[in-house]
Amino acid sequence: MSAPTRQQQLEREHWSGPVRRYDILKEGTIALSVVAVLVVALAAIFSSPDDPPLTLQSWATSAPADLYAVTVAELAGTSESATYGPPYNQGGDGVALGPLKPQRWAGVHQPVDPPNDFVVKPLETQQQPADVADALSTWTSATPDQQVAWATAYDTALNDPAGADGDASQVPDGDYGPVPTMAAGLVAMAGSGALDGILPAPGQFYSTDNTNQILFLGDGGYLDDAATAAHLQGNEWGMMNETGSFPGQEWLQPFSFWYQLPIFNSDATTGPAATLTANADIYIFAIIAVMMLVLILLPFIPGVRSIPRWIPLHRLIWRDYYARGRPAATKPTEP
Numbered sequence: 463m464s465a466p467t468r469q470q471q472l473e474r475e476h477w478s479g480p481v482r483r484y485d486i487l488k489e490g491t492i493a494l495s496v497v498a499v500l501v502v503a504l505a506a507i508f509s510s511p512d513d514p515p516l517t518l519q520s521w522a523t524s525a526p527a528d529l530y531a532v533t534v535a536e537l538a539g540t541s542e543s544a545t546y547g548p549p550y551n552q553g554g555d556g557v558a559l560g561p562l563k564p565q566r567w568a569g570v571h572q573p574v575d576p577p578n579d580f581v582v583k584p585l586e587t588q589q590q591p592a593d594v595a596d597a598l599s600t601w602t603s604a605t606p607d608q609q610v611a612w613a614t615a616y617d618t619a620l621n622d623p624a625g626a627d628g629d630a631s632q633v634p635d636g637d638y639g640p641v642p643t644m645a646a647g648l649v650a651m652a653g654s655g656a657l658d659g660i661l662p663a664p665g666q667f668y669s670t671d672n673t674n675q676i677l678f679l680g681d682g683g684y685l686d687d688a689a690t691a692a693h694l695q696g697n698e699w700g701m702m703n704e705t706g707s708f709p710g711q712e713w714l715q716p717f718s719f720w721y722q723l724p725i726f727n728s729d730a731t732t733g734p735a736a737t738l739t740a741n742a743d744i745y746i747f748a749i750i751a752v753m754m755l756v757l758i759l760l761p762f763i764p765g766v767r768s769i770p771r772w773i774p775l776h777r778l779i780w781r782d783y784y785a786r787g788r789p790a791a792t793k794p795t796e797p
Contacts, residue, residue, distance in 0.1 A: 510704045513692070518661065518675065521684045522652035529652060531628055532682040533645040534620055536576040538613035541681040543576045550574040550677070557744040564744070572673065577609075580678050581648055584660045594647035597640030604639070612639030696721040716753070720746040 535541040547554035556565025616638035626632040694700035702714040728735035
């Protein structure tokens with residue numbers, strides 16, 4: 463057996479120097495307390511706001527006229543959801559990048575039928591007042607053409623800027639069938655809170671699919687008004703904000719930047735600006751894709767990859783390295 467090394471001898475010797483009492487439990491308790499106080503204080507100062515969720519019940523309570531008008535639009539097939547197109551329905555072509563229509567290519571793979579999914583089926587899930595039940599029976603027994611005629615006539619009269627202008631009490635008499643009663647019934651159902659539990663997935667107690675609620679809310683002005691109040695609109699860098707302009711997802715800044723350009727948030731109804739605004743999402747996605755592709759292919763792009771040799775900022779950053787006479791890396795040869 464070899465003789466122990468000096469290090470091993472020192473490790474075996476009894477310590478005869480000064481000692482100090484050390485209480486690891488006390489130190490751990492103090493450290494934990496300090497960290498807990500800091501966490502609570504910093505969370506109170508810098509945490510994200512905890513706003514209450516938007517519900518169909520709050521919509522019916524805060525803006526019943528808006529919910530009423532949206533219900534009529536769903537039945538008439540004029541709402542944004544009804545005319546959205548794939549992946550929900552065939553109501554439109556969706557966004558387009560010039561002649562390319564990738565939304566159409568994907569097809570309908572999450573079917574949503576707004577008149578039935580947002581209005582008729584929810585009303586059918588519960589026992590309704592006699593007038594609403596009779597209206598629902600009249601609607602379901604009518605032909606599709608008759609249903610469209612009733613709903614379109616009432617939707618037009620309700621939203622006539624020279625007439626009712628959104629006020630149901632001012633709609634002139636006409637052949638609207640059961641539409642007004644069904645719309646009133648859905649608003650009452652939403653106001654009771656029942657619609658929040660039924661709209662996601664009728665017949666299921668638990669559901670994590672909120673597509674129907676989001677689409678339905680998005681068809682009205684209630685959700686848009688809430689986004690405006692919380693500074694979440696696109697022209698306020700809303701994509702990368704928490705509610706109330708709190709700092710949020712900074713990594714979305716390259717996307718949100720383009721929405722600030724007037725050409726992508728124009729009020730124009732015709733011309734290139736209107737086209738770009740209507741299809742802003744896909745155009746901005748394409749711009750970001752090209753930018754990412756340039757970064758990925760940067761080492762292979764002649765001229766661009768030589769910028770560090772022409773503008774040697776790295777020599778300023780690593781000036782100590784070069785001041786010591788370190789050899790620079792071999793310069794690549796341009797093809």
